[in-house]
Amino acid sequence: MIEQVAEPLPTSGFEKTVLELEVNNHPGVMSHIVGLFARRAFNVEGILCMPLPDGTVSRIWLLVFADQRLEQLIKQLEKLVDVRSVRQHGADHEVFVQAERFFR
Amino acid sequence: METMTGAELMVRLLERQGITHLAGIPGGAILPFYDALAQRGTIQHILARHEQGAGFIAQGMARVTGQAAVCVASSGPGATNLLTAIADAHLDSIPLVAITGQVPLAMVGTDAFQEVDVYGMSIPITKHNFLVRSAAELLEVIPQAFRLAQSGRPGPVLVDVPKDVQNQKISFEHWPEPGVREPGPEISLPAIEQAAALINEAERPVLYLGGGVVASGAAPLAVALAEQASMPTVMTLMGLGAMPVDHPLSLGMLGMHGARYANFAVQESDLLVVVGARLDDRAVGKASAFAPNAKIVHIDIDRAEFGKIKTPYLAVHADVKAALAALLPRVRPQMRKRWLAHVAALKARYPLAMPGRDDVRQHYGLIAAVAEALDDSAVVVTDVGQHQMWAAQAYPLRRPRQWLTSGGLGTMGFGLPAAIGAALAEPQRTVVLFTGDGSIKMNIQELATLAELQANVKIVLMDNRSLGLVYQQQNLFYGKRVIASRYGHGVDFVTVALGFGVPAFDLDGVADPKAALTEALTTPGPVFIRCPIDAEAFVYPMVPPGAANTEMIEA
Known part of the structure; x- marks a missing residue:
């Protein structure tokens, strides 16, 4: 038999990327989203979330490593009923750059 | 108000x-x-x-x-x-x-x-x-x-x-409208045209039907497509019934316990048209070695399936029924004599061996005898294990929604309650459940539900006092170190079933088992038939977990 043996987990070498999600604003949405990352052992480096002015929709910013599974993950995010849109940005997006001063 | x-x-x-x-x-x-x-x-x-x-x-x-x-x-x-x-x-x-x-x-x-x-x-x-x-x-x-x-x-x-x-x-003030199925996504006609062109140009195409074909009611269209384009057709475990197994273009189930000719035909294909399927590992084997020469046209309603396991050459995001309906008029009728002759040669060279098919006291013979006693209106339900794979290989499934099995999760204990539900929803049909002695014990309490409802469920228990697929894997792949896969204590299932109020008998104890089987299957109401089978009988062929589909083990 070809034994199915786990490979060591990749630890580095991937570019960071920023995801921008618009989601319905109600309890439970965040756990639907982070659950998708957690079960794939996909580390979320940064999260920022605030409701948009009218209160029914929230915007979530995620800072993640862009490994080869990211495309599949984005498709799974787009399937979530409460996720209205997903956009991908470069790691240099100012949202986390500006937030950095709160993490010193 | x-x-x-x-x-x-x-x-x-x-x-x-x-x-x-x-x-x-x-x-x-x-x-x-x-x-x-x-x-x-x-x-x-x-x-x-x-x-x-x-x-x-x-x-x-x-x-x-x-x-x-x-x-x-x-x-x-x-x-x-x-x-x-x-x-x-x-x-x-x-x-x-x-x-x-x-x-x-x-x-x-x-x-x-x-x-x-x-x-x-x-x-x-x-x-x-x-x-x-x-x-x-x-x-x-x-x-x-x-x-x-x-x-x-x-x-x-x-x-x-x-x-x-x-x-x-x-x-x-007002009642809300009931929730109904929404229309599928809009079809991209250029994608359909491209899919048709690929089928028309292919020399060795294979049609690959999954559970989505059954779910969307697209089975007749899938059969029509296969016939029009002369495409040999494989089905996943969930897709069984989409095309009658005795259709000349059917190669039955592919994958871990599929026929070798089905896996070889896929291996040799230059175009694989995957319809309503997610390229599950039990069907595909080692993904990197799967259909190495084929362009994959993947038609599915779930965009997340595209590229999840295999990168498609062309992805068609659509309800498969709508996609096939759009595809059919664009596909050129052709005979494909060379390819079909080659597939026929594969079938002859690598037949699906079914030893004991004529003996009702053996697993394949039992399944054949049950099928013989029933017609295509019957619903066939299984539990999970060896009996499930034997039934998938041997039962002549001929219509969609005829076959109810736990495919993805592989849940032992699925069968009995699922059979009860099927019999309740369609009381005019006979529902036959193939189960094993490991599986039946995982929801055996539902025999009481069955007795109460008097639903038309025929339970055919293949009893080998084993967790047969585990026992098989330990024998084949773990140096015959058998642990926790044989039951030290046998259960008197006939007494148990009778105790729950379900008529029951042991096929081993009757003089003419075939006649007893036929009578039990054609008498309305529930019945429990215990059939001892050989614990040393394994499911073949078998692709070892993690191996390519071409590396099948034979008996």
């Missing part, structure tokens, strides 16, 4: 969805709903003996009809017992609405009696879920649960309703 409690509203909304049966078990946190059920008297409640049984009874109803079915449980252990059936529906894309009672809102989060966070627990195994926070929300949530369960790629939806929300009074 309508005024009622949340519980009555739930029942009335279920009525409006066309629900006539629901399976469940009551408990403290769901009692207001049950009280409303009693007062309305409109929906027949099937009292299962374990909540997992209720979940699979609902699945059986959904699998034969294609319509969302409902199961109900109380909070805490009732809800956790449902989870396996919900996960099973998730992996096989079965439309299911699971309703659970929850402790009163004010007590949520206090570790109240029978409180579990079933909302949180069910997130990864549902399409969507709800924790209802007011009776008014039910007006939106219940129709939406049905809409979500049945739209796009079907699946389970969980609705968790705190007891005080069930008791809350609500007044409203």
Whole structure:
């Protein structure tokens, strides 16, 4: 038999990327989203979330490593009923750059 | 103006969805709903003996009809017992609405009696879920649960309703519309044209049909496509029945326990048209070695399936029925004599061996004898294990929704309650359940449900006193170090079944087993037939886990 043996987990070498999600604003949405990352052992480096002015929709910013599974993950995010849109940005997006001063 | 409690509203909304049966078990946190059920008297409640049984009874109803079915449980252990059936529906894309009672809102989060966070627990195994926070929300949530369960790629939806929300009074002006299946995505005609061109140009195309073909009602169109383009056709475990197995173009099931000729035909194909399938590892084997020379045209309603396992040459995002209907007029009729002759040669050279096919006391012979006694209107249900794979290989499945099996999750214990649900939903049909002695014990309490309902379920138990597929793998791949796969103590299943009130007999003890089998299968009502089989009989061919589909082991 070809034994199915786990490979060591990749630890580095991937570019960071920023995801921008618009989601319905109600309890439970965040756990639907982070659950998708957690079960794939996909580390979320940064999260920022605030409701948009009218209160029914929230915007979530995620800072993640862009490994080869990211495309599949984005498709799974787009399937979530409460996720209205997903956009991908470069790691240099100012949202986390500006937030950095709160993490010193 | 309508005024009622949340519980009555739930029942009335279920009525409006066309629900006539629901399976469940009551408990403290769901009692207001049950009280409303009693007062309305409109929906027949099937009292299962374990909540997992209720979940699979609902699945059986959904699998034969294609319509969302409902199961109900109380909070805490009732809800956790449902989870396996919900996960099973998730992996096989079965439309299911699971309703659970929850402790009163004010007590949520206090570790109240029978409180579990079933909302949180069910997130990864549902399409969507709800924790209802007011009776008014039910007006939106219940129709939406049905809409979500049945739209796009079907699946389970969980609705968790705190007891005080069930008791809350609500007044409203208008009833919401029932939730129905939404139309599929708009089809890209250029993609359809390209798919047609690829089929027209291919020399060695193979059609690959999955459960999505059954789910979308596209089986006749799939057969028409195969015939028009002369494409040999393989089916996944979930796709069985989409094309009759004795159709000249059918190669039956592919994958781990498929026929060698089916796997070889896929291997040699230059175009693989994958329809309503997710390229599961049991079908595909080692993905990097699968269909190495084929361009893959992947037609599916779930965009997330494209590129998940194999990168498609062309992806067509569509309801497969709509896609096939658009594809057919664009596909050129052709004979493909060379390719079909080659596939016929593969079939002759690598036949699917079925030793003992004429002997009713052996597994293949038993399946053949059962099939002979029944016609194509019968529903065939299985549990999980060797008997399931033998039935998948040997039963002459000829119509979609004829075959009910736990494909993705592989849940032992699926069979008996699913068979009961199928018999309830389509009482005019005979439902035959192939099960094993390992599987049947995992929901054997539902024999009581069956006896009570007198549903037309024929249980054919293949008893080898083993967890046969485990025993097989230990023998083949773990140096014959057999552990925890043989039962030291045999069960007298006939006595057990009789004790539950189900007529039962042992095929081993009758003089003419074939005649006894035929009589039992054609007499209305439940029956339990215990059939001893050889524990040393293995399922062949077999692709070792992780190996390529071309590396099949033969007996």
